[in-house]
Structure formats: structure tokens, C-alpha cells
Amino acid sequence: MTEVSLSQVVKRYGQLEVVHAIDLEIRHSEFVVLVGPSGCGKSTTLRMIAGLEEISGGTIKIGDKVVNKLAPRDRNISMVFQNYALYPHMTVRDNLGFGLKIAKHPESEIQNRVEEAAEILGLGMLMDRLPAALSGGQRQRVAMGRAIVRNPDVFLFDEPLSNLDAKLRVQMRTEIKKLHKRVNNTIVYVTHDQVEAMTLADRIVIMRDGHIEQVGTPLEVFDHPVNTFVASFIGSPPMNQLEGKVVDGGKSGLQITLADNILIPVPKRSKNRVSVGQDITVGIRPDDLTPVGHGMKEDGETVSFDLTVSISEPLGTETILFSSIGAKEVQGKMLNPRPIELDERLTFNLAMDRVHLFDAASGQNVLGDANG
Amino acid sequence: MSVMTNIKRKLFSEQATPYVLLLPAVIMILIVVLFPLIFSLYTSFTGYKLTRPDTLFKLVGFRNYVRIFGDWDFWVAFFRTVGFLAVVINLEFLLGLGIALLINKITWGQRTMRTIMMFPMMFSPILVGFQFKFIFNDNVGILNNALQGLGITEAAIPWLVDGWLAMGAIAFAEIWMSTSIFAILLLAGLFAMPKDPLEAAQVDGCNAWQTFRHITLPFLMPFAYIAMTIRSLDVARAYDVVDTMTGGGPAGRTELLWTLIARTGYDSANMGMANAMAYVSIILSIAFTYYFFSKLVAARRYMGGAL
Numbered sequence: 087m088t089e090v091s092l093s094q095v096v097k098r099y100g101q102l103e104v105v106h107a108i109d110l111e112i113r114h115s116e117f118v119v120l121v122g123p124s125g126c127g128k129s130t131t132l133r134m135i136a137g138l139e140e141i142s143g144g145t146i147k148i149g150d151k152v153v154n155k156l157a158p159r160d161r162n163i164s165m166v167f168q169n170y171a172l173y174p175h176m177t178v179r180d181n182l183g184f185g186l187k188i189a190k191h192p193e194s195e196i197q198n199r200v201e202e203a204a205e206i207l208g209l210g211m212l213m214d215r216l217p218a219a220l221s222g223g224q225r226q227r228v229a230m231g232r233a234i235v236r237n238p239d240v241f242l243f244d245e246p247l248s249n250l251d252a253k254l255r256v257q258m259r260t261e262i263k264k265l266h267k268r269v270n271n272t273i274v275y276v277t278h279d280q281v282e283a284m285t286l287a288d289r290i291v292i293m294r295d296g297h298i299e300q301v302g303t304p305l306e307v308f309d310h311p312v313n314t315f316v317a318s319f320i321g322s323p324p325m326n327q328l329e330g331k332v333v334d335g336g337k338s339g340l341q342i343t344l345a346d347n348i349l350i351p352v353p354k355r356s357k358n359r360v361s362v363g364q365d366i367t368v369g370i371r372p373d374d375l376t377p378v379g380h381g382m383k384e385d386g387e388t389v390s391f392d393l394t395v396s397i398s399e400p401l402g403t404e405t406i407l408f409s410s411i412g413a414k415e416v417q418g419k420m421l422n423p424r425p426i427e428l429d430e431r432l433t434f435n436l437a438m439d440r441v442h443l444f445d446a447a448s449g450q451n452v453l454g455d456a457n458g
Numbered sequence: 459m460s461v462m463t464n465i466k467r468k469l470f471s472e473q474a475t476p477y478v479l480l481l482p483a484v485i486m487i488l489i490v491v492l493f494p495l496i497f498s499l500y501t502s503f504t505g506y507k508l509t510r511p512d513t514l515f516k517l518v519g520f521r522n523y524v525r526i527f528g529d530w531d532f533w534v535a536f537f538r539t540v541g542f543l544a545v546v547i548n549l550e551f552l553l554g555l556g557i558a559l560l561i562n563k564i565t566w567g568q569r570t571m572r573t574i575m576m577f578p579m580m581f582s583p584i585l586v587g588f589q590f591k592f593i594f595n596d597n598v599g600i601l602n603n604a605l606q607g608l609g610i611t612e613a614a615i616p617w618l619v620d621g622w623l624a625m626g627a628i629a630f631a632e633i634w635m636s637t638s639i640f641a642i643l644l645l646a647g648l649f650a651m652p653k654d655p656l657e658a659a660q661v662d663g664c665n666a667w668q669t670f671r672h673i674t675l676p677f678l679m680p681f682a683y684i685a686m687t688i689r690s691l692d693v694a695r696a697y698d699v700v701d702t703m704t705g706g707g708p709a710g711r712t713e714l715l716w717t718l719i720a721r722t723g724y725d726s727a728n729m730g731m732a733n734a735m736a737y738v739s740i741i742l743s744i745a746f747t748y749y750f751f752s753k754l755v756a757a758r759r760y761m762g763g764a765l
Contacts, residue, residue: 138657159663171654175676175757184672185662216759236662 088114088149088239088272090135096143097130097296105130106296107144117266117273121283122293122319128276129244131293135274136165136242148240164233165242168249170225172217178204178228179213185236203231206268207261223254230262234269243275247282259285280320284308292316309440314449317369317442323406326370326416329446332360342366342443345412350389350436356443359452367449369442372406375418377432382421387438393418398426407432498733506730508723513730522734531710532735535718540742542625542714543693546632547686553633554640554685555678561641562648572645575638583635587702590631594618594703621711624704628712631699636692640685647681648674680757683750690746694739715739 090112097105105127112118120128133139135146137158145152153161164185172181182203186196204210207227217225226246233241243262247255263286266273277283283290284304292299292307292315300312311317317325328344332352335341340352340360350368352360360366376382378390393416397408405423409416418434420426443452468474505518526532561571578586593601594617605611618624651674659669697716700706706717713721715735723732 136657136661138660157665158657158660159665163661165658165661167654167658169652169654171652171658173655173658173673173676184659188663188668188672218759232658232662242661 089147090240090272090274091147092131092135092144093147094144095131095134095141095146097127097134097139098142103142104296105134108293108296108298110291110298110301112272112274115270115272117263117275117286117288118291119275119277119283119287119289120291120293121277121280122299124278125295126293127296128278128291128293132242132244132274132276135240136163137161162239163242164236164238164240165244166226166229166233166246168245170217170229170249172225172228172232174217177214177216178209178220178231181217181228182209182231182235185232189236199235199237203235206234206265207231222250223258226250226258227261230265234265237269237271239272241269241271241273243273245277246275248277248279255282262286281322284320290320292319310451310453311369311442312451314367314369314444317444317451321371323372323417325442326372326375326414327444328368328370328411328414328416330366330368332362332364332366334362342368344368345414346391348391348411350441351387351438352443353387353438353441356452360443365446366452367444367446369444370416370436371440372417372419374437374440375416375434376437377407377418377420378435380420380422380424381435381437388435389438390433390435392431392433394429394431395426396429498736501730502733502737504730506728506733508727508729518730522731523738526731526735526738531713532718534710535713535715536738536742538625538713539694539696539715539739542629542696543690543746546629546693547689549629550633550637550640550689551682551686553637555644555682557637557641558644558648561645572642575641578635579638581635583698584702586631586635587699590627590634590699591618591703594627618704619708621708624708624712628700628703631703632693632696635699636689639689640682643681643685644678647678651677676757680754683754683757687747687750687754690750691743694743694746715742 090110092108092110094107094109095105096103096107108127108131110118120131122128130139134141135148137153137156137160141154145154147153148161148163173184176184179200182200183196186199191199204213207230209224209227209231212220212224212228217228220228226249229246246262247258250258259282262275275286287304289301289303290307291301294315300307300316302310307316307320311320311325314327318327330342330344330350333341333343335349335351338351340357340362341349342352343349373382393409393411395407395409398420399406399408400423403421403423405420405426407418407420407426409418426432444450445452469478501514502522503517503519504514505516505521506514557575561568561575564571581589593599596602596614596616596619599617601617602611602614605615616623617627655673655677656669659673664672695716696714697720700712700714700717701720704712706713706721716739719732719735719739722728722735
């Protein structure tokens with residue numbers, strides 16, 4: 087059983103604190119993805135778990151062992167680096183077997199385990215080549231092979247796919263997921279690509295400026311973002327965020343006014359959490375803003391208003407529609423698309439039960455708790 | 459008329475320009491390198507003595523070569539040169555590696571250190587020879603003065619008089635003068651070295667020594683081979699330092715190939731014989747260069763053409 091637990095972990099470079107007392111519990115055989123924009127401290131956190139960066143405060147435990155002062159080689163981890171970090175002077179076979187050789191495993195066992203890893207990753211034909219003679223995808227595979235050969239307690243992946251082209255990235259993503267199913271070790275994976283995070287993770291950890299913003303399953307962070315940052319970071323195309331104000335609509339209850347005189351009711355679940363006069367950021371996913379007749383199942387409460395479509399991007403199964411509310415650009419989605427005229431005016435349905443409300447000042451979801 | 463314009467056009471055509479511009483350099487190289495080389499090869503088959511110019515045309519076939527191959531003094535000088543080369547280059551490599559690793563660690567004053575390191579290379583080898591001759595002199599040398607002044611030794615140590623000590627003193631001078639070539643090239647290698655494989659090795663279970671042994675050193679070897687190629691050519695033709703410090707003495711105990719060649723050619727005026735020796739020495743140099751170059755080419759494969 088290998089849990090990884092971080093408690094109050096801090097990283098400082100001189101005066102500059104880049105990771106601020108983060109807490110994180112990673113369960114046995116869990117696939118956890120740290121995601122965030124560059125400079126958010128995700129790679130630093132991973133490197134602290136690996137032991138490549140010193141920990142300035144707090145404790146990191148792998149299994150039952152506090153590893154704060156342990157060298158990387160004493161942590162029984164393996165790591166896949168962004169630039170593959172293969173040993174340039176060794177053949178693929180020697181690259182794979184190097185860790186075992188250093189650990190003084192018997193020759194026959196090294197050979198068996200290297201063959202096994204090569205089999206899993208389809209490296210059989212490449213065993214006697216040098217890294218310089220491999221393509222990017224093949225190098226990536228060798229780097230992963232080198233990690234699994236040692237059968238470590240924890241796998242660490244540091245943006246392993248960011249140097250691959252788009253097609254290969256999707257393919258390797260699937261392979262990593264398959265690999266996890268097969269070896270079932272604990273994996274901590276760092277990426278700045280939210281699609282990668284959503285597709286791979288059991289749980290996603292969203293970081294910003296050295297803080298953890300939210301931890302949850304992909305659907306939790308998608309459906310219940312705790313603040314505007316998470317809301318805009320997860321999901322593609324990104325969530326529309328519109329400025330509004332809570333007003334008393336008299337008989338119709340609390341309402342929010344948006345630009346262009348659009349008025350939407352405050353959803354029932356948020357009624358007690360907002361007050362008249364409060365500035366609100368309304369979060370609307372493009373999926374929930376659809377032209378009439380071109381949406382998903384249209385049950386539940388909807389609000390309709392007309393918008394002028396300035397640009398449309400047909401993707402086949404759906405078309406992304408660009409319009410604006412006030413000065414703000416908004417994106418909607420058209421399912422079962424039909425051709426769109428230039429500057430065509432369409433009536434859109436807004437699915438109210440999936441609208442997110444954030445306090446404009448703090449950026450926090452007014453529902454407060456992430457799983458509301 | 460039309461022939462002249464034709465030549466003119468060809469001479470000034472775009473394809474011809476590089477050849478025309480290179481021509482003076484090629485002619486100079488022919489005059490100062492190729493002709494003397496052919497001439498000396500020719501004289502190695504004659505009994506040419508500087509004092510008797512007519513012997514230049516007295517062909518003797520392979521007699522000079524047969525004589526030097528049967529000459530004990532020549533073989534002693536030959537193998538002494540090989541041994542000297544091996545010791546000097548290995549020590550320079552080890553010291554240069556140490557210096558490069560240390561300079562790579564410091565963060566302040568790195569550039570200054572690199573410049574200071576190159577000072578010994580700026581002196582003429584003759585001056586280096588004289589400097590060390592003074593340092594190692596058994597009567598007035600500062601080394602003996604220091605040793606005796608500090609009470610470490612009683613009697614003066616005959617640094618340049620004892621054969622082995624003299625060889626050591628010469629080696630010291632060579633190493634002092636040229637270790638920085640290794641240091642600078644290896645430092646360049648360290649600067650160029652990617653950090654990722656080092657971290658991967660740490661994660662893979664290597665301690666500091668294993669990381670150095672299995673990752674850093676193999677990466678640096680191509681750089682070392684370049685330095686070794688340069689230095690093997692240098693040391694194989696070592697002359698100035700040896701000649702100023704000991705003149706090949708005492709009693710020929712520090713005689714290297716080129717001091718022997720100079721003595722045979724100029725002091726004994728046996729230029730034909732000297733040239734035969736010189737050709738053997740050139741073959742030795744070519745052998746070393748070939749060896750280090752083939753090592754370098756092998757290493758370049760995994761550097762992915764980075765060198």
C-alpha cells in the first residue's frame with residue numbers, strides 16, 4: 087500500500103515562497119494529476135515528492151515513511167521527464183536496465199524485466215538503438231519503460247507529453263491510462279493541459295500561484311468549480327463569465343441583471359446565498375447556451391434571449407458560436423448544426439440548472455461547498 | 459581575342475571565384491609545407507650531411523631506416539616519448555577534469571577563473587622551460603631553497619640531474635603549461651550537459667559517484683578526446699621545454715624523439731638520418747591522432763551530432 091501524503095509543504099527559494107503550505111493525500115494506486123498554468127508550483131511539488139528539490143517546510147510521506155531528507159534513490163519512485171532524459175550513450179536496452187544494474191540485480195532478472203517492459207511498450211525492435219536514433223514518441227516510450235522496469239511504489243510524470251505532436255499525444259495518453267490499469271501503481275502526473283488532466287485523472291488537483299485551488303474527480307471539478315479560476319481553467323471552450331448584479335424582481339423573486347438588459351432568475355439552490363445589490367459573476371458553459379432546437383435535452387428551467395452570432399466555427403458534430411453580451415464575448419454551442427448566416431440573430435436557451443454563480447469580489451462559488 | 463575573353467569570363471565566373479581566392483593560400487601551403495615534406499622524405503633516402511652538400515644526391519635506399527631501427531638510442535627515445543605522452547596526457551586529463559568539475563560548481567567568478575586558467579598557455583614554451591629550469595635548479599632553484607629552508611630536506615635534491623627526477627620535472631612543466639586545455643574543453647562539455655539525465659540517474663538509484671561514473675563521464679569523453687588529440691600531437695613533438703630544461707641530458711636520460719632528431723640533424727649534421735627519424739615520429743603522431751579520432755567519432759554517434 088503506497089499512499090503519498092503532503093502536509094503543510096512549503097518551498098522557498100531564498101525570500102521567494104513558491105509553494106504555500108499545501109496539503110494533499112494521494113491514495114494507493116490512485117492516478118492524481120496536478121494541473122495549473124505555468125509557474126503555479128505543480129512541477130516544483132512533483133520534484134519535492136521525487137526528492138529533486140529540497141522541502142523548505144512541512145512533511146512528505148511515501149507509504150509510512152517520512153521522506154523529507156531521503157535522497158531520490160532511497161524513495162523507491164521512478165520519474166518520467168518532459169525531455170525524456172534518456173542516457174544518450176546507452177542503447178534502449180541499457181537505458182531500460184540501468185536502474186536495475188545500479189541496484190545490482192542479477193543479470194538474468196534484469197534481462198527478463200527489461201524484455202517484459204519492452205513487450206508492454208512495444209519496444210522490441212528498438213532495443214539496440216541509441217536514443218539519438220529514435221523519434222519523439224519512441225523516446226517517450228523508452229522513458230516510460232525505464233520507469234516501469236523498476237516497479238516502483240510511485241510513478242511521477244512531469245509533463246511527459248508536452249513535447250509530442252497533437253496526434254501522438256492523444257495516442258500516448260491512452261497508453262498511459264492503459265499502463266496504469268495494468269501496473270496499478272500510484273501515479274502523480276503533472277500537466278498544464280486540462281484535457282490531459284480530465285482524461286487521465288482519478289482525481290485532479292488544480293493549482294495556482296503555489297496554492298491548491300480544488301481537488302476532486304474530473305466531473306466534480308467540471309460541474310462544481312469552487313471559484314472563477316477553476317471554472318475558467320477546466321473545460322474547453324472555456325466557461326463564459328459575465329458580470330451581473332442581484333436585484334429584487336418582486337413577484338419573480340431574486341434576479342440577476344446582465345448587460346444588454348438580459349435578466350435571469352437566481353436559481354433556487356442559490357436563493358439563500360446571494361443578497362440584493364451583490365455583484366455576481368455568472369458562469370455559463372458554452373454547452374449550456376444553445377440555440378433553440380439545437381441543444382441537449384431541454385428539460386429543466388431555461389431562460390431565452392436573442393443574440394447576434396458574429397463568428398461560427400463548425401466542428402462537424404457541433405458548431406461553436408461566438409456572440410457578445412454587452413462588451414463581453416460569449417461562446418455557445420449548436421448541436422446537430424445547420425449552416426449559419428453572417429450576423430444571424432438566433433434565440434438561445436440558457437440551461438439555468440447548470441449556471442454557476444460566483445461572488446464577483448472574491449471569485450468564490452456562492453454555493454460555497456464544492457459538492458453542492 | 460576570343461580565347462582571351464573566354465579565359466577572362468571563366469576566371470571571373472561565380473564558380474571560379476572561391477578557387478581563385480584560395481589560390482594564394484594553396485600556393486603558400488605548397489611552398490612551406492608540401493615541398494619541404496616531399497624534400498625531407500627524399501633526403502631520408504639519401505646520406506645527406508649538412509656539411510657536405512653533394513651528399514644530397516647520394517641515394518642510399520632504406521639504409522637510414524635500417525640503421526635507426528637497429529639503433530638502441532633511437533628506440534629508447536621512441537618509447538620514452540610514448541611513455542612520457544601517456545603519463546602527461548593522463549595526468550592532464552585527470553587534473554583538467556578536477557578543475558573543470560570544481561569551476562562548474564562555483565557560481566561567482568566563473569569567467570574570471572576561466573581566464574586565469576589560460577595564463578600558462580599564453581607563455582612561450584621556451585620561457586616555461588627556463589622558468590622551471592630555475593625552479594628545479596639544484597643549487598639556486600627556489601624549490602630546493604624552499605624545501606631546505608622549511609627543513610623538509612637536508613641535502614639539495616638533484617631535480618634536473620637525476621634521470622627520473624628530470625623526466626618528472628619536465629612532465630611537471632608540460633602539465634603546468636597545458637592542463638588548462640583539458641580543463642577548458644571539459645568545462646565546455648559540462649556547460650553543454652543536459653541536467654535531466656543526471657536527475658533521471660538520481661531517481662534511478664545512483665549515488666553521486668555512480669551518477670558521475672555512468673552519466674557525466676561518458677558525456678564528457680568526446681570533449682576529452684578532442685583535447686587528447688590536440689595534446690598528443692603537441693607532446694609527441696615536445697622539444698622546447700625539454701631542450702631548455704635539460705637539453706636531453708643528463709647523459710641522454712631525458713632524450714625524446716625530437717631532441718634526438720634535432721641533435722642528429724643539426725649537431726651531427728646527419729640530416730638524412732634525422733629526416734628518417736622524423737618520418738617515424740610522424741607515423742607515431744598519426745597513430746595517436748587516428749586512435750583518439752576514432753574514439754571521438756564513436757562517441758559522436760550518441761551525441762546526436764552535437765559535437
